[in-house]
Amino acid sequence: MSGERPERPGEDALIARYFAPLAGEGADGLRDDAASLTPRPGHDLVLTADAIVAGIHYFPDDPAGSIARKALGVNLSDIAAKGAAPRAYLLTLGLAADWTETWLSAFSAGLAEAAAAFGCPLLGGDTVRTAGAAFINVTAIGEVPAGSMVRRRTARVGDRICVSGTIGDAALGLALRLAPEAPWAAALDTETRQHLRDRYLHPRPRLALAPLLRRHASAAMDVSDGLAGDLAKMTGGVGRAEVAIADVPLSAAARQVIADEPALLDTALTGGDDYEILCTVPPAEVEAFAAAAAAAGVPVTAIGTVLGGDGAPLFVTEAGASRSFAAGSYAHF
């Protein structure tokens, strides 16, 4: 249950070389067994933990820096959706038997770059060997003015449903990766393929929206498991979501793919890994919310309404037909 690996540096040397340079205030250069953290006066901390596992949440041959950025990004996406600003994170890295220093060096460089871009220093963590697939767990810590964390299940009937950015690109990027020779995939130009792959590889937590969610949203979450399934989670017990499919924002790339292969619309609506913000906003606030979001550089689009009643969200076509997605949620599990 233990073993030295004389040919490669031990845990302490790895931490000193690759992770100590990333440490923030309170982390004591990762030379202690714990770190201290205090929210600013009048603020609450917001905590979340998500792991990504090789072969489940990412491809083992994805670039190491991209894997690091994804591990941090998916957690900060949750932080942003709660209206919080990133404060720090703890990292647990499970290294499989075939790890190399080249990989680890690229991983820590990607992590440093992402953490700097997101304004979120490393506070602590652990590095372990695993007999199986590599994994990365991040516990992310954000901060909100006291009592202002935006909840998931607090939408009200009559609220408008809004999403940021575009939906489905990451799921189509994954589909492209899994079936690069499919007719619809082969028809794409290089730039379009690159856009879709980039959206799958590189989640962009919508940190700029956090203060606007606190001001305008009645409920919010990030879209990680697919729009249809996550919308069901947000509105379940509150009301029934009705979405106009034509209003769901799609990128030019996604529109092209779906025009060529209409069945992939379902992939876009249910596929996951969007890491966009899904929120509900009182009707009187929608215009101000959208304008403030646009000013912050993030497009948001109203796609539907929370109606009374219950049941899976209804997706209404331009012809007036209603669809729902019973399975709904993309299951990483």
Next chain:
Amino acid sequence: MSGERPERPGEDALIARYFAPLAGEGADGLRDDAASLTPRPGHDLVLTADAIVAGIHYFPDDPAGSIARKALGVNLSDIAAKGAAPRAYLLTLGLAADWTETWLSAFSAGLAEAAAAFGCPLLGGDTVRTAGAAFINVTAIGEVPAGSMVRRRTARVGDRICVSGTIGDAALGLALRLAPEAPWAAALDTETRQHLRDRYLHPRPRLALAPLLRRHASAAMDVSDGLAGDLAKMTGGVGRAEVAIADVPLSAAARQVIADEPALLDTALTGGDDYEILCTVPPAEVEAFAAAAAAAGVPVTAIGTVLGGDGAPLFVTEAGASRSFAAGSYAHF
């Protein structure tokens, strides 16, 4: 990279069934993507993360409840060593392909029992599949009066070195598990074997010592990677530790094993998984510290002194010979 498992409940159902009942204040029954937490006025939070991996840190056939207790216990041992009281924890559970609901039910029952005993409710986390070995990551959060976290590297020359409880039992319990038919192992009675195995399986975080460490200790850490190696970490850059081997507290079971097989003294001193407190205390404080610890139900023993100079800790035999352990630290990694 995705898959439904219709024959077994999905992640949301698992969380609702096995983990939601463990959720504390701020966790909203684990029905949101993040939790909120605020330290009491005048307090700092103390955060640490450690993972345990099947086949590395525990045996896959260890009782599931014991694995859960270990995952939480090793983290709360760090919290206690920093002088902090447990506040909450986040759990990331990586389930291997062969997981069963029977296992998960026993795991969550053990976790609930340990969390209740340690006064540390569940705040959030993640449940994922892994293509490889199961793993459990815990991020533990404690609380200390502002500015009073006890650091690892703040010992002073002249301080006495103290440890809680007894050293080596867990490492001998592991040795017993790995070689149950060794002559020294076969000579043990059932109760002795049980004691050693229990110390390996069930770390006991020394939470009762936390306030006393804040009052009396100049530096502290928990003994997780072996006394010799952890002492080197604590005193490196400060001075040279000198320990009287005869003063290192051993259980009756450990004394019996070492009497039968003297080479196992080294296992006891370097083997790890003790989860006792190692600390330095100014000489004038040792008596008061030991008395207060005894009153709190935890024996502490002075085993040596921080001398000037540098180098690996010296372990002095009764005959006056000095030994050091160059490799020192038990490497899980």
